[in-house]
Amino acid sequence: MSEGIAKMGVQEIYKILPHRYPFLFVDKILDLMPGKSGMGIKEITYNEHMLLSSPVLLIEAMAQVAGVILAYPLLGLGDSLGGERGLKRGGGDYAGYLIEVKDIAFSGDVSAGDRLILNLALIQKFGNLFRFDGRAIVGDKVVIKGELSIAVVKTAKSPPPPDNPPLPPFTKGG
Numbered sequence: 001m002s003e004g005i006a007k008m009g010v011q012e013i014y015k016i017l018p019h020r021y022p023f024l025f026v027d028k029i030l031d032l033m034p035g036k037s038g039m040g041i042k043e044i045t046y047n048e049h050m051l052l053s054s055p056v057l058l059i060e061a062m063a064q065v066a067g068v069i070l071a072y073p074l075l076g077l078g079d080s081l082g083g084e085r086g087l088k089r090g091g092g093d094y095a096g097y098l099i100e101v102k103d104i105a106f107s108g109d110v111s112a113g114d115r116l117i118l119n120l121a122l123i124q125k126f127g128n129l130f131r132f133d134g135r136a137i138v139g140d141k142v143v144i145k146g147e148l149s150i151a152v153v154k155t156a157k158s159p160p161p162p163d164n165p166p167l168p169p170f171t172k173g174g
Contacts, residue, residue, distance in 0.1 A: 008032060008068070016071045017064060022050070025061035026068070026118070034072040040065035040118040044110055055106050058116070058144055062134040063098040065118045066150050070096060070130060097151045099129070104146035114138045120148070128152050 008029035017024065025042055032038040042061055050057055071094060110116060117137040124131040129151050136144040 013068060016068050019064060022048070024064070025057060026064045029065065029068055032069065032072065035069065035122070037119075037121040038065055038069045040068070040120075042116040042118065044112055044114045044116055046112040048112075055144065058110065058136055059101055059104065059146075059148070060098070061116065062118050062120060062132075062136060062144070063096075063148055063150065065120050066130070066132045066134070066148055067096045069120060069122065069132075070150060070152055093155045095153055095155050097153070098148060099151045100131075100147075100149035102147040102149070104144065106144055108138060108141050108143035110138055110143055116143075123147070 010024070010027055013024065013026055013029060014020070017026075019025075026040040027043050028041040030039045030041060040061070115138070118134070119137065120132045120134045122130060123133045129149060132148045132150070134144070134146060134148050135142050
């Protein structure tokens with residue numbers, strides 16, 4: 001039996017990544033192998049001109065797929081999204097940071113109406129650093145390929161703010 005998860009929609013992605021529209025650049029995750037590899041889909045719409053004019057944001061889309069690949073097992077979501085959903089964070093939050101982009105090659109254009117397929121595979125792990133081989137494909141053409149490095153750190157949870165914080169004293173002529 002495969003370890004992969006057949007499909008993950010945007011609502012499930014919202015449970016994993018902190019990004020929201022217009023900065024969430026992944027619509028679906030297909031064929032996810034938690035901690036190992038995954039394929040994401042981004043349907044490029046006319047309203048997303050920022051993705052069309054900035055290849056750097058296409059790299060960000062690849063990094064977001066890498067984030068899902070890494071975060072899924074860290075957040076204790078288990079082997080599938082069936083049954084009870086929600087994050088079981090085990091005492092803390094995790095943050096992923098894109099720390100390196102290496103050997104990136106841009107070799108094509110992305111246009112409104114294109115389906116961008118984002119394939120990433122973990123190729124190296126050292127402590128909390130993860131290196132991925134990534135490819136962004138439109139149709140049968142690779143438009144971006146290269147390596148991305150992600151650092152994952154555990155962050156302390158902040159206590160919730162008080163309901164009615166005390167106001168600072170008012171001083172006249174201060």
